[in-house]
Amino acid sequence: METILELEDYKVYYKTLSGYVRAVDGVSFTVKKGEIVGLIGESGCGKSTLIMSLIIRKPPMIVMGGKARLKSIDLINISEVERRKILLTKMSIIPQYALDALPAIKRIKAFLGDIAKDKGVPEEEVIEKFIERARIIGLPSEVINMYPIELSGGMRQRVVITLATIFSPDLLIADEPTSALDVTTQRHVLELLAELRDTGIIGSLIFVTHDIASVRQIADKIIVMYAGKVVEIGETEDIVTDPKHPYTRKLIEAVPKLGINYKKKRLSGLPGSPPSLLTPPPGCRFHPRCPLAMTICKTREPPLKPLNESRLVACWLYDQSKGEHS
Amino acid sequence: MRGKDTIVLRDLTKIFSLGLLGRKKIIAVDRVNLEIRSGEILNILGESGSGKSTIAKMILRLLRPTKGEILFNNTNIWSMTKWKEIKEYYRRVQGVFQDPYSSFNPRRRVLDILYDTLYNYFPEYREDKVSAKKYIAEALESVGLNISDIEGKYSHQLSGGQLQRASIARALLPKPSFIVADEPVSMVDASTRIDILNIFIDLKEEYGVSPIIIGHDYSLAYYASDRIVVLYKGQIVEEGPPEVLEDPAHPYTRLLKESVPLIDRKWSKKLEYRVGDIEVSRRGKGCIFADRCPFKKPICEQKEPPVINLGKSKVKCWLYASK
Numbered sequence: 001m002e003t004i005l006e007l008e009d010y011k012v013y014y015k016t017l018s019g020y021v022r023a024v025d026g027v028s029f030t031v032k033k034g035e036i037v038g039l040i041g042e043s044g045c046g047k048s049t050l051i052m053s054l055i056i057r058k059p060p061m062i063v064m065g066g067k068a069r070l071k072s073i074d075l076i077n078i079s080e081v082e083r084r085k086i087l088l089t090k091m092s093i094i095p096q097y098a099l100d101a102l103p104a105i106k107r108i109k110a111f112l113g114d115i116a117k118d119k120g121v122p123e124e125e126v127i128e129k130f131i132e133r134a135r136i137i138g139l140p141s142e143v144i145n146m147y148p149i150e151l152s153g154g155m156r157q158r159v160v161i162t163l164a165t166i167f168s169p170d171l172l173i174a175d176e177p178t179s180a181l182d183v184t185t186q187r188h189v190l191e192l193l194a195e196l197r198d199t200g201i202i203g204s205l206i207f208v209t210h211d212i213a214s215v216r217q218i219a220d221k222i223i224v225m226y227a228g229k230v231v232e233i234g235e236t237e238d239i240v241t242d243p244k245h246p247y248t249r250k251l252i253e254a255v256p257k258l259g260i261n262y263k264k265k266r267l268s269g270l271p272g273s274p275p276s277l278l279t280p281p282p283g284c285r286f287h288p289r290c291p292l293a294m295t296i297c298k299t300r301e302p303p304l305k306p307l308n309e310s311r312l313v314a315c316w317l318y319d320q321s322k323g324e325h326s
Numbered sequence: 327m328r329g330k331d332t333i334v335l336r337d338l339t340k341i342f343s344l345g346l347l348g349r350k351k352i353i354a355v356d357r358v359n360l361e362i363r364s365g366e367i368l369n370i371l372g373e374s375g376s377g378k379s380t381i382a383k384m385i386l387r388l389l390r391p392t393k394g395e396i397l398f399n400n401t402n403i404w405s406m407t408k409w410k411e412i413k414e415y416y417r418r419v420q421g422v423f424q425d426p427y428s429s430f431n432p433r434r435r436v437l438d439i440l441y442d443t444l445y446n447y448f449p450e451y452r453e454d455k456v457s458a459k460k461y462i463a464e465a466l467e468s469v470g471l472n473i474s475d476i477e478g479k480y481s482h483q484l485s486g487g488q489l490q491r492a493s494i495a496r497a498l499l500p501k502p503s504f505i506v507a508d509e510p511v512s513m514v515d516a517s518t519r520i521d522i523l524n525i526f527i528d529l530k531e532e533y534g535v536s537p538i539i540i541g542h543d544y545s546l547a548y549y550a551s552d553r554i555v556v557l558y559k560g561q562i563v564e565e566g567p568p569e570v571l572e573d574p575a576h577p578y579t580r581l582l583k584e585s586v587p588l589i590d591r592k593w594s595k596k597l598e599y600r601v602g603d604i605e606v607s608r609r610g611k612g613c614i615f616a617d618r619c620p621f622k623k624p625i626c627e628q629k630e631p632p633v634i635n636l637g638k639s640k641v642k643c644w645l646y647a648s649k
C-alpha cells in the first residue's frame with residue numbers, strides 16, 4: 001500500500017528560558033493510503049505539537065531533526081509558498097479547539113471566500129463544492145449564510161470538517177475533533193469521519209485523542225505516545241485486546257467498562273504524574289510510573305522494535321538483546 | 327449530625343430570562359423531585375445544557391430556584407434567615423468544580439488557601455498552628471496528597487489532577503455532610519479520572535461524606551454511584567440503581583448507551599436516533615424527547631408522560647404506562 005505520511009526520528013522542541021521542552025522526541029511511524037490511524041496519549045505528551053509542526057512552525061517551536069514526508073513532499077524543507085499550496089488540497093488539519101476558533105461573527109460564506117482567494121479559485125466553485133460536501137455530511141445548505149455562534153457544537157464541528165475536506169485531501173488530521181461534543185453528537189461525527197474515508201473523499205485520517213474508547217470505534221491502527229515518544233504501534237483490535245507496553249495496559253485498564261461498579265470491582269488509574277519534558281527521566285521515560293520497571297529501564301532507553309509483523313513496542317520486557325551491549 | 331442529613335428537592339425549577347425584555351425563557355431545571363440521603367453516592371448524568379450545573383448551584387445555595395424548594399433536614403434553605411444557620415448549611419454542603427484552576431486564587435499559595443478555609447470555619451485553629459497543620463495534612467492524605475506535594479506552590483505549578491485533589495481536600499476541611507461535585511473529572515486526564523472518583527468513594531465509605539457527583543460520562547457514572555439520575559433538558563427522565571444504565575428503560579438513556587464509545591465493544595448497527603442539534607427550544611406540551619424519539623406514539627406529543635415506578639427504577643415515559 002502506498003505510504004502517505006512518513007515520519008522518521010522526527011523531533012520537535014520548544015525553546016524556553018529554562019531549556020528545550022522535548023515535546024516530540026524521535027518519533028517514527030507511517031500512515032498508509034486508506035488508513036485511519038488513532039494517535040493517543042495523555043495530556044501534554046506531544047500529540048498536538050507533532051500535528052501542528054507539520055503545518056506551521058513558529059517560535060518557540062523548532063523542528064530539531066528527523067524526516068517528515070507527505071508522499072514525495074519533504075515537509076521539513078518545504079518553502080512557505082509550497083506549504084500553502086498543499087494545505088487543504090493534499091493535507092488538511094483540524095486543530096484542537098477549532099470549534100471555538102471559528103470567529104463567531106463571520107458568516108460561513110466569508111470563510112469560503114477566504115479559501116477561494118487563498119487557493120486562487122473562483123468563489124462560486126468553492127461554494128458549490130461546499131454545498132455538495134455539506135449534503136453528504138448532513139448539513140443543510142443554509143448554514144452558508146449563518147454565523148458560527150448560531151450553530152450547535154456538533155454542527156460547527158461538521159462545518160469545520162466540511163471546510164477541511166472541500167478539496168478531498170490525501171490526508172486529514174483531526175486533533176480531538178469530538179472532545180468538546182456531547183456523546184450523542186460524538187458518535188455522529190466519528191462515524192462521519194470514517195465515512196469520508198470509506199467513500200474516498202479523504203485518503204487517510206489521523207485521529208488524535210486521549211480517548212482510547214473512541215479511537216477503538218473507527219481506527220485501523222493505533223499509535224500510543226508517552227512523554228514525547230511513541231511507545232507502541234499496532235492494529236486496533238490487537239492493541240485493545242492485548243496491549244503489550246505497560247503504559248498502554250494501564251491506559252486501557254483505567255478506562256471503565258460498562259457494567260463495572262465500585263462495589264463489584266475497584267479500578268485504579270495510572271499512579272504519579274507525567275514527567276516534565278524539560279528534563280525527562282533517563283532511560284525509559286515511563287520507568288518512574290512503571291510497575292514492571294527493571295534496572296536497565298532506568299538508564300537505557302528502549303528502542304521501538306517490531307514484536308511481530310504488525311506490532312511495534314518500545315519496552316525492554318520484549319527486547320531479547322537487552323543488556324548485551326553497553 | 328453527619329450521616330443523618332437529607333436534602334430534598336421538591337419541584338425544583340429554574341427559569342432563566344433572556345433578551346432585553348426578558349421575553350425569551352429558558353427552562354434550565356424543570357420540576358425536579360429528588361431525595362438525597364446521606365450514605366449514598368448520587369450520580370447525576372446528563373449532556374451539555376441539561377441543567378446539571380444549575381441544579382448544583384441551587385443545592386449549594388448559590389442560585390435561587392424560580393419555583394419549588396430545597397429542604398435541608400426539612401427546612402427550606404431559602405427560608406433560613408439567621409446568618410449562623412445559613413453558614414452552617416454552607417459548611418455542611420460543600421462544592422467541587424470542573425476547573426480546579428479557576429477555583430483557586432492564582433496569586434495565593436494553595437496551602438495558604440487551605441488554611442484560610444480552615445480558619446474561616448473553625449477560627450479556633452488560628453491559635454493552634456500545630457493542630458491546624460495536622461488537620462490539613464490529614465485532609466490532604468485522604469485525597470492522596472502529602473503536604474510536601476503542595477507546600478509553597480501556586481495553583482499553576484500543580485497538575486490538573488493534583489489540584490483537583492487539593493480542591494476536594496479543601497471541601498473536606500469544614501467536615502461537610504455532602505459534597506456536590508460538578509464534573510470533577512472532565513478536565514483531568516482519562517488515566518487519572520478513576521483515582522479521583524475513588525477518592526469520592528472512599529470519602530463515603532470511610533468518612534461518611536455523601537458525594538453528589540455530576541457528570542456526562544456514562545461508564546464513569548455507572549462506576550461511581552449507588553443511585554443514578556438521568557437528566558434531559560432539565561427533567562429527570564430515569565432514576566434508579568447503577569444497573570439501569572446496563573438496560574435502560576427510557577429511550578433517551580438508551581440513546582446515550584448506544585452513543586457512548588466503549589473500549590470493549592465496537593459500534594455495530596447505525597443509530598436510529600435523530601441528531602439533536604437543530605435545537606427545538608420551544609417546548610410542546612408533550613414529552614421533551616418526542617422530537618428525537620424513535621418510539622414516539624401519538625400521545626407523546628399531546629400529553630406529558632407520567633413518572634412510572636418500575637420497582638427498582640422510575641422512568642418518565644408513555645411506553646411504560648398501563649392504559
Ligand SMILES: Nc1ncnc2c1ncn2[C@@H]1O[C@H](COP(=O)(O)OP(=O)(O)OP(=O)(O)O)[C@@H](O)[C@H]1O
Binds near residue numbers: 016277
Ligand atoms: N509554546 C510552548 N512553549 C513551551 N512548551 C510548550 C508550548 N506548547 C506546548 N508545550 C509543551 O509541550 C508538551 C506537549 O504539548 P502538546 O500540546 O503537544 O500536548 P498534547 O498531547 O496535545 O496534550 P493535550 O492532550 O492536552 O492536547 C507539553 O508538555 C506542553 O506543556
Ligand SMILES: Nc1ncnc2c1ncn2[C@@H]1O[C@H](COP(=O)(O)OP(=O)(O)OP(=O)(O)O)[C@@H](O)[C@H]1O
Binds near residue numbers: 343353375380542
Ligand atoms: N445565567 C444563565 N442565564 C441564562 N441561561 C442560563 C444561565 N445559566 C445556564 N443557562 C442555561 O440553562 C441551561 C442549563 O445550563 P447548565 O449550565 O445547568 O447545564 P449543564 O448541564 O451544566 O451543561 P454543561 O454540561 O454544558 O455544563 C442551558 O440552556 C444554559 O444555556
Ligand code: SF4
Binds near residue numbers: 317
Ligand atoms: S522499558 Fe522498563 S520501565 Fe519502560 S515500560 Fe518497559 S518495563 Fe516499564
Ligand code: SF4
Binds near residue numbers: 613643645
Ligand atoms: S414518552 Fe414517548 S416520546 Fe417520550 S421518550 Fe417515551 S416513547 Fe419517546
Ligand SMILES: [Mg+2]
Binds near residue numbers: 048096
Ligand atoms: Mg493537544
Ligand SMILES: [Mg+2]
Binds near residue numbers: 379
Ligand atoms: Mg455544567
